[in-house]
Amino acid sequence: MTKRFALIDMGTNTFHLLITEVDESGKQQELIRTTAPVRLGQGGISNGSIAPAAYERALRTLRDFRKQIDEHEVDTVRAMATSMVRNAANGDDFIKDIYKQTDIRVEVIDGDREAEFIYYGVRAAGVLDEKTALVMDIGGGSVEFILCNKQEIFWKRSFEIGAQRLMDKFFQQDPISPENIAAEKAFLQDKLQPLTEAVAIYKPSVLVGSSGTFDTLCDIDALRKGDTSRQQKQPAASAVAIYDFYQIHQDLLRKNHEERLAIPGMLEMRVDMIVLASIAVDFVLEQYHLQEIRVSAYALKEGVLQKVLQEEGL
Template sequence: MTNRLALIDMGTNTFHLLVTEVDDQGQLTELYKTKVPVRLGQGGISNGAIAAEASERALKTLREFRRIIDEFGAKTVRAMATSMVRNASNGDDFIKDIFKQTDIQVEVIDGAREAELIYYGVRFAGVLDEQTAMIMDIGGGSVEFILCNQNNIFWKQSFELGAQRLMDKFFTADPIPSESIAAEKAYLEERLQPLTEAVAKYKPSILVGSSGTFDTLCDIDALRKGDTSRLQSIPPAAILPLTDYYAIHEELLRKNHDERLAIPGMLEMRVDMIVLASILVDFVLQKYNLQEIRTSSYALKEGVLYEMLQK
């Protein structure tokens, strides 16, 4: 007896759909996976409402997701909305519209719950061990930090400091000027005070990056080395050598939009936001003296799946 599940992660920047089949033994077979650059936060994130155009793009995408889910005959559908929807003044209306048009019941999850699910996803990827790690998941709206190892979460917090928010605030010219980089870092220094205190207590030595930005950094890194394997399938866990990361980071800061877009492995939907996200990665590595970067392509939706399988 197999069961087909559909998982939707409605991020501020990207909507993800995963359709998977589970057998009696709890074995998973991935049937379908896609991501769509919906940009739900565009034109509205900084004034706290979902813009009409963004809402229309989201509904169109979700109608298409519904069609795919029905085609695969998935009976269980879990849809999670995060930072943009939970903070939007018109979030409730948006959720009602989705239900009306697609019959998909969206769960709006708070930051602490989002961090917990990301932890489960990363643990599922097999990237954690007994060493204390700092998981960082950079979304468009929020960034989750989890201090943990493979057995336990020691501390977790979600900060409304996602790449779209940082972009609206600091991306004033392209290539990004050094004053803007310094301003972003000063802002992070101030806003990430709770993280700084937690790091002093738990002393993580590894950075584990999950989801979008890190997938793209790994894609760029692999293609620089002539490795095309990630074009076929992205492994759940990977290593991003520090020296490689810094070579890419310097390139992102130096180049303008069109030059970044020409980098093999770059995605158009991430071409500007990745600059702000990479400054955040650099800040965290330097500030907390982390010695290694591991990456997990599993995040929120895989965390939901993991939790469902446990039940």
């Protein structure tokens, strides 16, 4: 008896839909994997509500997701909303409108649960081993950090310092000014104090970036080296050498919007936010003396799938 599952991740920047078929032996076949640049936080994240244009874009995207879910005769739908919705004054109305228009029930999850799901997703990608890793998931609204290895989570926390929030705060000119770079790092130093304390205890040696920004950094890195294999199929697990990351990072800081958009592998929906996200990655590497960057293409939705399969006994 095969079952079909649809997982929806309603992020602050992008919405994701994953439809997977699982047979009774637990073998998975991916049917649909799609990402939509909804920009739910645009124009509203800093004043705590979903702006009308973003609200409408989100509903339109979810109506489209519903169509794909129906076409694939899915058995179980799980939809998760994160930072933007959990902090928005009009978040409840938004959830009700989604249900009215699409019949999709959305679970608004807190940062702690989000971090836990991300861990299960990253673990399923096969990037964790015995070494203690610091997992970093950069969303538009929040950033999740998890100290873990492949067996267990030692510490986890979600911080409301996502790339859209950082952009509203520090992206005052393009290319970004050295003053703004320094200001972002000082802000992170302050906000990430609890992480700094946890890192001192658990001493991670590897940074594991999950999805989003990190996928784009891997795409750019591969194309710089003439490797086009990622364009055909994105691997679940990848790596970026520290040296290569810094080459790309310096490039992102030097260039303006148009020049960044021309970088092979760059996605239009990340072209500005990636500057702020890359500064955050640089800060974490430097601050916590991490020697290696691994990348998981799996994150929240894959983690939710792992939990659903566990519940179903598959």
